[in-house]
Amino acid sequence: MERHEIETFLALAEELHFGRTAERLGRTTARVSQTIRVLERRVGVPLFERTSRRVALTGTGRRLYEDLRPAYDQVTAALVRAVADGRGLTGVLRVGFVGAATGQLVVDGAERFRRRHTGCEVRLNEVQFAGAVDRLRADELDLLFGCFPFDEPDLTCGPALLSEPRMLAVPARHPLAGRPSASVEDLAGSPLLVAPCSIPEYRPDPARRTPGGRPIVDGPSAQTFQEVLTLIGAGQGVFVVGEHATRFHARPDVAYVPLHDAPPLRWGPVWRTVRTTERVRAFVAATAEAPRR
The missing domain is CATH 3.40.190.10 (Periplasmic binding protein-like II)
Known part of the structure; x- marks a missing residue:
């Protein structure tokens, strides 16, 4: 059976009206009638009883509908899933x-x-x-x-x-801790901690300097951000962070000072x-x- 034959048969079996079936499928009534006649010749027996007043399924037609409907729905669902997979949305x-x-x-x-x-x-x-x-x-x-x-x-x-703005995380008792802001030049005044989470331009580099030419010295290493904060709280260095750290990582031993001359993260x-x-x-x-x- 062709797909259009299956769709026509299922629609007519549910509508039991040639005009409504044609409208549902976007076809002419004559095309629906022709498709059903071809299908009945192939099966060898009538699938519908037709009178001037009604259309009804024959026994064979009903059994064919009961067999085809779930199988057709399953095939249709499989195609929908395949299309969705192709689009990457499953x-x-x-x-x-x-x-x-x-x-x-x-x-x-x-x-x-x-x-x-x-x-x-x-x-x-x-x-x-x-x-x-x-x-x-x-x-x-x-x-x-x-x-x-x-x-x-x-x-x-x-x-x-x-x-978000960049901040300099410093020990709570650091000279910068009480200031309203700091400068990138201040990075030369304290060891800058080394960590995988360092912002790219502050990662270890022997030639690294401030814009004014002052050398930036590497401090101790840490593997995680929590280790970074622990080392800062212990007074072992400073670290450049984003402003979100002030909300999510507030600590009594760490102060966050805005870097007024650094671009945002x-x-x-x-x-x-x-x-x-x-x-x-x-x-x-x-x-x-x-x-x-």
């Missing part, structure tokens, strides 16, 4: 986020995404700065939200979804270019539309 989307700044962002984006794409599961994972991009490349994540820039030829960056999504899917695009779009808190 399955699982693995989203990583670095730090509290992007945590709330991806939670709000995931809620909006799930409402739109109920067939796609979203799994959110907090990841450490160290190795975050490696997890993208190892196909452990489909999408990563972190601090720009990601200057890698195999990665694609989406829009910057958050922008920008946060957003990044993914492997070869893994650009409709799932990824749809999640980025949903996150971009989510209200900021």
Whole structure:
């Protein structure tokens, strides 16, 4: 049986009226009648009883309907799923986020995404700065939200979804702690802690200097942001952070001082270019539309 024959038979079996069936299928009544006659010749017996007043299924027609309807629905559903898979809007989307700044962002984006794409599961994972991009490349994540820039030829960056002032995290008893703001030049006055979560321009470099030419000295190393804060509280150095740290990482032994002459930090999504899917695009779009808190 051809698909149009199956669709015509099922529609007529449900409508039991040639005119309504033709309207439902967007065909002429004559075309519906012709299709049913061809199908009946192929089967060898009538499928419908026709009078001037009514159309009814024969016994064979009813059994054929009962057999075809669930099978047709199953095939149709399978095609819908296949199309959705091709568009990347089913399955699982693995989203990583670095730090509290992007945590709330991806939670709000995931809620909006799930409402739109109920067939796609979203799994959110907090990841450490160290190795975050490696997890993208190892196909452990489909999408990563972190601090720009990601200057890698195999990665694609989406829009910057958050922008925030830079702050200098210093020990609570540090001379800068009581000031309304600090300058990038002040980075030369204290050891700058070394950590994988360092903002790119503040990562270790023997030739690193302030804009005024003063050398920036590396301090002790830390592996996580909590270790960074612990070392700062112990008076062992300073660290450049985003303003969100003042809300999510307030500590009595750490003070946050605005850096008045530093550009803002920008946060957003990044993914492997070869893994650009409709799932990824749809999640980025949903996150971009989510209200900021």
